[in-house]
Amino acid sequence: MQLSTTDYLEEINKQSQSKFYDWSYHKLLQAGFNSEWAHTINSIVLLFLVILILLIIDFIARKVILSVVTRFIIKSKNSIDDYLIKNKTLKYISHFIPLFIAQQISPIIFLGFPNWLKAINKGIEILLVLNIMLIVHSALKTLRDILKTRKSFADKPLESYLQVSQIVLICIGGTITFSILTGISPLSFLVSLGAASAILMLVFKDTILGFVASISVSANDSIRVGDWIEMPKHNADGTVIEINLNNVKVQNFDKTITTIPTHTLLIDSFKNYRGMQTSGGRRIKRAINIKISTIRFMTEEEIQDLERIQILKPFIEQRRLEISEYNNRSQADQSMPVNGRKMTNIGLFRAYATAYIRQNPNINKDMISMVRQMDPTEHGVPLEIYVFSNDTRFEIYEGIRSDLFDHLFAVITYFKLEVFESPASDDLRNLSIKIDQTHLQ
Template identity: 35%
Template sequence: MEILEIFNIQYKWIFYEFTNNFFLNKWGSIVFIIIGKIFLFTGLLIILEFIFNKIVRFIGRRIISSTQFVWDNILYENKVFDSLAHFFPLSIGFILINPVFKNYPKIILYLEKIFDILFVLIILQFLIRVVNSIMRISTSENSHQTIAVRSFSQLLKIISVMFCVLIIISILTKNDLITVLTSLGAITAIVILVFRDTILGFVSGVQMASTKMIKVGDWIGIHKYSIEGTVIEINLTSAKIENFDKTITSVPTYDLISTAVTNFEVMRKKNIRRIKRSILFSIQSFQFCNSESLEKFQHFYLIKNYIYRKQKEIEIFNKDKNIDLNIDINGRKLTNIGIFRQYALSYLHQHPKISQSETLMVRHLNPTPYGLPVELYCFTNTSESVKYEQIQASVFDHLLTAAKEFSLKVTQVTTNIYP
């Protein structure tokens, strides 16, 4: 303190001499002295900030180089130690306010408010950097827990910012925090309306994390928006989905639990993918099989046993019922569409890329004005998109071509688009 007294006396003498030489009045001298002190005071704080920042960063580097942990590296990269370094010069500056400006109580009052606000901002910076570090440490792998951590961290940052703003308001208005909070009660409805998406996003994140519905990395489809892709981020207010054309779609987080969302991740984990596609046949090409066509079909490897077995079964049935077979409609007979359906089923059963442990069938759908759809319902033994499309294409390439051998006509709806 004696050093500061000597400094103040010498400082005033120098500035009074300087101002007298330039013919300034008493008030001008005082203002000049105050401005000079503020500049010197600010310069001292900048020097202290530089010194302490170098010291803290040096110590931080030594600590992370001597440990095998990952979290201290993340703290260092997010400049958490730099935030700690700000406290030391500010604390020294706050202590020196009264001795340096002891004859100027108004200046002391304003400087104390400024320092209080700076302390609040530094604490806010420190909290945000710590929260970011914790989020990076906790979300190193994609999991359902990641969504909860991200939602909690973003909500905590928003609350911290709001709380610090309220503290700054209380410092500027000289009111305690309770009084400020009470005065804000009247605009609670407006605050809730403004942060509606934030609140809904937080609730959605907690629900998704607890029920394990969706996580980052899942392949999903949202019918409401007609989008399908991979989830790359789920935060407090929105979810980012990378579509298969490499575009990014952002949807509200709340929509992930409030609308119909298809999650294909289970399918990908099982490494299977469904084929559900139909071939449209002209009903006019359907016909009963005669002896010539049956003899031809008996040479088809996949259905020759089926035809032999069915012929025996039908022959016994018609004989027992004493049915006149001279009329085609009488009795039981094989049809070309029925034999083709069995051929398609046998083809799928012997296909090495079609899963035999899942549902596998060939069925008729409801007739349409364009013909009768025959649907193939099965699963490939891979979920990879490129391989899946190749398998599906090869199956339909074969069956569409094979339909001609059964005298079936595939309906081709013509339009005026093509000549």
């Protein structure tokens, strides 16, 4: 509501005005405008003039002052001020200058318009609150970036904590803003908000669950940034690249990104390979299926031939002595091969594989290392290699495993053994040809 001429003159007498305001107001009166129009036009012109001045001040604060500060910070060896520039903390602080000036001169411009003055003051106060929120938020982001450089915080879910802080900041800023707009005290607003807590719990259910999950994950140290996890239910198999309030981002080995809701880490199972990575060894567990029909006793000539294998020779010499002592003691009839003890080709191959693994420099000697025979199946007798490589990196590990089995597959024929293979089309074709040749003969 606009003041009448009488009320306006009384307001003039009550308050001290700017000489410039008085001068421009009287100039408009001399130009033929009545007091109300002169007052309105004077306020509008001064408003645009002040806005222009505030924009210039803001430009100077951001471009001139900040540029000087930035050059000084760049020369500084401290990294904290670099993060302040990156997160625009100083830029938001510079906005205080025009807002403070606007708050001081608005009563002069809108002296005769109390309703306008009240609304503009509320707007400036809200802008100040928003600017403070931006400063606090940028400071929190700076704190996050600084903590990321610390080794003890590098694998912690800092994004989750930042997002929780943002939510708290928004709630506080929203409460203060609502209080400014309505004139209700923040405490009364919070009391009335308690009645709607059930609705808020429903709306922010996922956020609350994510927050609880983030705290639990951090407290139990069940997952960190950089961990390799496997979660088949969500088709995730790769490295954790981010943990925030609502989800966990996993970069799979095919470079795709899988997003998993954070709270599912509490209710669904997942496999974390961190223990394997920190142990210094990665398990190799693979079997060679030996064709059962090729398993037999070895003749002395064949044993002497295998004795030329350097890593197998000590085993053969010791085993020959043990067998000889046992057979002499039991007076076994050597004319029948079944009597007494004999060396078998699969036993010698197992001994060779064990000796080869023990002298392999790529195998971790501090962990379990064995070659074991599994239960026979329709695919032969599985001879399982159960060892740990001394390098957990994926590409190195695969190379170690491949080299190990390349060698074992190559030497198995020296032990008169065959690896089981399902018949291929060529096998059936050759068998058919042999049958036809037999019939022709």
